[in-house]
Amino acid sequence: MSEAVQDTNAQKPVIADRTIEEPSPAERARKRMFSHVGFMFGTIVLLGILAIAFLAPLISPHDPLDQQLARKLIPPIWHDSPKATWVHPLGTDQFGRDYLSRLIHGSQISLLIGFAAMLISGVIGTAIGVAAGYFGGKVDMVVNFVITTRLSLPVVLVALAVVSLVGNSLWIVIWVLGLLIWDRFAVVMRSTTQQVRNLDYVAAAQAIGCSTPRIIFTEIMPNIVNNLIVVATVEMAHAIILEAALSFLGLGVQPPAPSWGLMIAEGKNHMLFDPWLVGIPGTALFILILSINLLGDGMRDITAPENRN
Amino acid sequence: MAERILEVENLTVDIPVGGGMLHAVQGISFHVDKGETLCIVGESGCGKSLTSLAVMDLLPKKAIRGANKLELGGEDILNAGERRMSDIRGNTMGMIFQEPMTSLNPAYTIGNQMEEALKRHRKVSTREARDRAIYLLEKVGITAAESRLSQYPHQLSGGLRQRVMIAMTLMCGPNLIIADEPTTALDVTIQAQILLLLAELQREFEMGLILITHDLGVVARIADRVAVMYAGQVVEQGTADQVFNRPTHPYTQGLLDCIPIPGKTERNKPLGSIPGIVPSLVGPFHACHFAERCQYAFDDCVKGDIDMRPAVEDGHEYRCLLDPETCRANAQKRGVA
Amino acid sequence: MSETVISAKDVTRTFMISAGAFKGKKPLHAVNGVSLEVERGEVLALVGESGCGKTTFAKMLLGLLPPTQGTIEFGGKPVADVERLTLAKMVQPIFQDPYSSLNPRKSIGSIITLPLKVQNDPNPATWRRRAEEMMELVGLPPRLFENFPNQLSGGQRQRVAIARALINRPEVVICDEPTSALDVSVQSQILNLLQDLRKELNLTYIVISHNLAVVEHIATRVAVMYLGRIVEQKDTESLFDNPEHPYTKALLESVLTPDPSLDVPDTHLGAAYPNPVDPPSGCTFNPRCARVMDHCSVIEPKKIPSGKGFVQCHLYDENEGRGRAAS
Structure with a gap:
C-alpha cells in the first residue's frame, strides 16, 4: 500500500490504485494466442507449409515434371538401399521424377484449392446464413430449404458427376468444391447471427438510425467473425481432402500436375513394394490438415473462452 | 440458548x-x-x-x-x-x-x-x-x-x-x-x-x-440477523433492527442512503450515492477496503487491517476505526438512523 | 399549456405464436389498445x-416495431411517415443491461460518436470533442475514449449508453429498466444522473420499470399495465397516495421498503400471471383480483376518469360497482 497523503483530514487518504486495468479485447486475444500450444503449433507448421509453397520454384531441387526413367523408383534416403542418394532425398516415382520436388510443388495445389474453395463457399454460406439469421421469417424459411436441399446432395458424387460432364481442370475443381461445401458456413452463421441479432446493441444501432447493411457489417459481423474463422479452417481442410479424393479417383487435378492426391493415386500400384510412394504424400496431407485443424480449434479457444469447459 | x-x-x-x-x-x-x-x-x-x-x-x-x-x-x-x-x-x-x-x-x-x-x-x-x-x-x-x-x-x-x-x-x-x-x-x-x-x-x-x-x-x-459484506469482508453484523435502524459502518449507511423509499425519500431530490467503485481484491490489501469511497476516511484508515469491533448494543459489530458515537452522529446527519 | 410530444392512439401489437407442434398459430396481443399522451418535460413511467x-410498447415508440393497429404520433406526425434518421434524432433508448447494450468490439469513442456518423453530421472534426464533452456530462472520464466496454464497470457502461443516447440531443429518452441490472450504490448514481440530465437538457423520459420505489422517485406520471392494457394512469402522487385499481394496490404492497419492523406483505395475488395467449375473459385481472365481482369475468371494464387520469375497473363504475365498492 502506498502511504497516505500527509495533508489534513479533509483530503481523502490515497491508497494504491487497486483498479486492475482490464486488457482490451485485442490485448487479451494476443495473450491467449501465445499461451495456446495447439494454436501456436498449427500456426507455425502452416506458415512453414505456406513458405514452402511460395518458394517452391526456388527451393525444389529438381523440376517436378522432369521424367528420367533411368532413375525411377529410387527409395528415400532413410531406406537401407544402395540406390538411395542425397540427390533425391525422398526418392523418385515410377517415372523417375524427384519426389521431394513434386511434394513441394504439390503443396501449392493443395493450399490453392483449399483456400480458393473455402473463399467461394465462405462468401456464399456467410451471405445466406447471415441473411437468414438477421431477417428471419420468410428469408429464413427459404434459406433453410436451400440448406436442406444442399445437405441431401452427396458432395463426392455430385462433384464426380459435374467434373465428368464439364471436364476437369484445377479451376473447375475449385469452383465445384466451392459451390458445394458452403453448408456449414450457412448453418453456423445463421445461428450465431440469430444470437447476436437479439442483443441490445443491435436494437440500439437500429434506434440510432443505422441502415441495415451498416448494422450487419459493423455491429453483427465483427461479433461473429471468430466463428467464421473457425468454420473457414475446417472447410479449408475439408476442401483439401476432397481435392485429394477427387484426384485419387482421377477426376481432380490432371497428371502430370503434382497434386498430393494424385501422387497417392499414382503410387498405389507400387504400394506393396514401395510403400513410401503413398506414405510420403499421405503424411504431408496429414500434417497439413492437422495444422489447419489445430489452428481452427485454437482460434475458437482464443476468441470464445466462455465456450470452453 | x-x-x-x-x-x-x-x-x-x-x-x-x-x-x-x-x-x-x-x-x-x-x-x-x-x-x-x-x-x-x-x-x-x-x-x-x-x-x-x-x-x-x-x-x-x-x-x-x-x-x-x-x-x-x-x-x-x-x-x-x-x-x-x-x-x-x-x-x-x-x-x-x-x-x-x-x-x-x-x-x-x-x-x-x-x-x-x-x-x-x-x-x-x-x-x-x-x-x-x-x-x-x-x-x-x-x-x-x-x-x-x-x-x-x-x-x-x-x-x-x-x-x-x-x-x-x-x-x-x-x-x-x-x-x-x-x-x-x-x-x-x-x-x-x-x-x-x-x-x-x-x-x-x-x-x-x-x-x-x-x-x-x-x-x-x-x-433476524444481517451480515453486510463489502469487498470480501463482513463490515457490519447485527440484528435487522440494529443494522437498519442504527447503521454504524459508513458503507451500510451509504447503502441505506442510496435506495429510494416511497414516502420517505424526497422526490426530485438527488439520492445519496457512494462514489467510486469496488477495489480489486487481487494481491495483499492491508487497509480499510472501503476507505477509498468513504467520506469519513482519514490517514489511519489505510495504515493496516481494520478489525471488527463491538458497537453499543450486544451482538452488533462493525469494521471501522470511527467510534460508535461518531458513527451514530454521522448516520443521523445522513438521515438513515 | 403543455405540449404533447408523443401521442399513441389505440395501439395494438399482435404476435402470432405457435401453440404447439401441430396446432397452428394463435394471436398474442402483447399490447392491446393502448392510448397514451406524453407531454414535454414529464417523466412517464410504465x-x-x-x-x-x-417493452413491446417501448419498441413501437422507438420505431423498431410497427403497431398492428392504431397510430403513434410524434409532434403530430405518424411515426410511420417519419424518416428513420429524423425519428432517431427525436427519440433514443437506454437499455436495462449495460453488458449487452454496448458492442464489445467497438471502442467507447466509436460507440458514442456512431450517432453523429450515422446522421452524417457535417463537422467530423468536432466529433471527438463533442463526444468527450458528453462523456464529462454523464460523468465519464474522457480518457476512456479509446477503451473497450469490457474495461468498464457496469455503472460506467450505463453512462456510455446514456452518452450515446444523448449525443444528438433527442427530445424523448425511453429508459427500459435503466437501473435494475446495476448494484444499489450505482443505481442511485445513475438515477441522479438521469434527473440532472433531464433538467439540463430539457428531456422527456418514458421510464419502464418494475421497481416502484424507483418509479415513485423519478416519475411525474405513472401508467400501470396489465396484460397489454393500461389499467390505471395517474400522476405519481395520487397513484401512490390513493391507488384505485386492485392490481395497482397489490403492486404497491409488494414494494419491500427496508423497514425491519414490517413483515413480508401478503399481496393475495394468488394465481400466477395468466397465459397471454389465452387471456381471461371480461376484466383480464379477475382471476387474481381480491375484490372480484360476478360480472368481472363477463364484462370488460371501461375507462373511468379519476383525478387527472383514469382507472379501468368495475369497482369504480357508477352503475355496476360503485355501490359495492363503498360497502
Whole structure:
C-alpha cells in the first residue's frame, strides 16, 4: 500500500490504485494466442507449409515434371538401399521424377484449392446464413430449404458427376468444391447471427438510425467473425481432402500436375513394394490438415473462452 | 440458548487469477441458530455467493478454501470428504438458487426429481416419497399437486418453478437452507409471495435459513440477523433492527442512503450515492477496503487491517476505526438512523 | 399549456405464436389498445410485471416495431411517415443491461460518436470533442475514449449508453429498466444522473420499470399495465397516495421498503400471471383480483376518469360497482 497523503483530514487518504486495468479485447486475444500450444503449433507448421509453397520454384531441387526413367523408383534416403542418394532425398516415382520436388510443388495445389474453395463457399454460406439469421421469417424459411436441399446432395458424387460432364481442370475443381461445401458456413452463421441479432446493441444501432447493411457489417459481423474463422479452417481442410479424393479417383487435378492426391493415386500400384510412394504424400496431407485443424480449434479457444469447459 | 446449526469461523476463499491471488472472501465468521434467518447482503463481487458455495463445498475447482472452523450441527464439515458432503447436501443442508431452471433437470418430471431427492438419502418406498412430494407441493401453495408431479420443469412458470424448488429442498427435512438470490429472477408480486412462503416454512419446520441477496428491502423484511459484506469482508453484523435502524459502518449507511423509499425519500431530490467503485481484491490489501469511497476516511484508515469491533448494543459489530458515537452522529446527519 | 410530444392512439401489437407442434398459430396481443399522451418535460413511467407488454410498447415508440393497429404520433406526425434518421434524432433508448447494450468490439469513442456518423453530421472534426464533452456530462472520464466496454464497470457502461443516447440531443429518452441490472450504490448514481440530465437538457423520459420505489422517485406520471392494457394512469402522487385499481394496490404492497419492523406483505395475488395467449375473459385481472365481482369475468371494464387520469375497473363504475365498492 502506498502511504497516505500527509495533508489534513479533509483530503481523502490515497491508497494504491487497486483498479486492475482490464486488457482490451485485442490485448487479451494476443495473450491467449501465445499461451495456446495447439494454436501456436498449427500456426507455425502452416506458415512453414505456406513458405514452402511460395518458394517452391526456388527451393525444389529438381523440376517436378522432369521424367528420367533411368532413375525411377529410387527409395528415400532413410531406406537401407544402395540406390538411395542425397540427390533425391525422398526418392523418385515410377517415372523417375524427384519426389521431394513434386511434394513441394504439390503443396501449392493443395493450399490453392483449399483456400480458393473455402473463399467461394465462405462468401456464399456467410451471405445466406447471415441473411437468414438477421431477417428471419420468410428469408429464413427459404434459406433453410436451400440448406436442406444442399445437405441431401452427396458432395463426392455430385462433384464426380459435374467434373465428368464439364471436364476437369484445377479451376473447375475449385469452383465445384466451392459451390458445394458452403453448408456449414450457412448453418453456423445463421445461428450465431440469430444470437447476436437479439442483443441490445443491435436494437440500439437500429434506434440510432443505422441502415441495415451498416448494422450487419459493423455491429453483427465483427461479433461473429471468430466463428467464421473457425468454420473457414475446417472447410479449408475439408476442401483439401476432397481435392485429394477427387484426384485419387482421377477426376481432380490432371497428371502430370503434382497434386498430393494424385501422387497417392499414382503410387498405389507400387504400394506393396514401395510403400513410401503413398506414405510420403499421405503424411504431408496429414500434417497439413492437422495444422489447419489445430489452428481452427485454437482460434475458437482464443476468441470464445466462455465456450470452453 | 438456541441450538446452533452452523458455525463458521474465519472462512477464506482464494482464487488464483492471471495477475496473482484473488482474495475473494477474507476471514468471515458467522453462525446460524435453529429457526433463525441470517441474511448476507452486499453488492456484486463482494463474495457473498462464494461464501455460500464455500459452506456447501461447491466452490469452483481452482478456488482454495480455508477456515478455522466449519461445523454443521456440531459436525466438522471442513475436513469432510466429498462422499460425506454429498450425503449432507440436499439432506441436512438444502440449497435454493436464483434460477430454478438450472437446478431442475429438464429431462425428468417434477415427481421423479422430488422422489429421487428423498430416496437418495433415506430408505423409503416410492409410495412414501410420492406422498411426501404431494404433501410438500401443497405446503408450498401449489394447487392440484398430484397432477403437477407428472409435469416437466419447462411447463411451469418461474414462480411455480421456484416453489417446486423449495418443496424439493424440503423433501429430506433439512436443518439449514441456503438460498442464493432466490427471488431476483422473479416479478415483484411473485417475489413477495415466495419470501412469505420461505418465512412461513422456516418458522413451521424450525430450520436455519441463510438468505443471500443484494436487495435491502428483502433483508429488512425477512432477516433476524444481517451480515453486510463489502469487498470480501463482513463490515457490519447485527440484528435487522440494529443494522437498519442504527447503521454504524459508513458503507451500510451509504447503502441505506442510496435506495429510494416511497414516502420517505424526497422526490426530485438527488439520492445519496457512494462514489467510486469496488477495489480489486487481487494481491495483499492491508487497509480499510472501503476507505477509498468513504467520506469519513482519514490517514489511519489505510495504515493496516481494520478489525471488527463491538458497537453499543450486544451482538452488533462493525469494521471501522470511527467510534460508535461518531458513527451514530454521522448516520443521523445522513438521515438513515 | 403543455405540449404533447408523443401521442399513441389505440395501439395494438399482435404476435402470432405457435401453440404447439401441430396446432397452428394463435394471436398474442402483447399490447392491446393502448392510448397514451406524453407531454414535454414529464417523466412517464410504465410499470407492470414481465409480459405485460411494456417493452413491446417501448419498441413501437422507438420505431423498431410497427403497431398492428392504431397510430403513434410524434409532434403530430405518424411515426410511420417519419424518416428513420429524423425519428432517431427525436427519440433514443437506454437499455436495462449495460453488458449487452454496448458492442464489445467497438471502442467507447466509436460507440458514442456512431450517432453523429450515422446522421452524417457535417463537422467530423468536432466529433471527438463533442463526444468527450458528453462523456464529462454523464460523468465519464474522457480518457476512456479509446477503451473497450469490457474495461468498464457496469455503472460506467450505463453512462456510455446514456452518452450515446444523448449525443444528438433527442427530445424523448425511453429508459427500459435503466437501473435494475446495476448494484444499489450505482443505481442511485445513475438515477441522479438521469434527473440532472433531464433538467439540463430539457428531456422527456418514458421510464419502464418494475421497481416502484424507483418509479415513485423519478416519475411525474405513472401508467400501470396489465396484460397489454393500461389499467390505471395517474400522476405519481395520487397513484401512490390513493391507488384505485386492485392490481395497482397489490403492486404497491409488494414494494419491500427496508423497514425491519414490517413483515413480508401478503399481496393475495394468488394465481400466477395468466397465459397471454389465452387471456381471461371480461376484466383480464379477475382471476387474481381480491375484490372480484360476478360480472368481472363477463364484462370488460371501461375507462373511468379519476383525478387527472383514469382507472379501468368495475369497482369504480357508477352503475355496476360503485355501490359495492363503498360497502
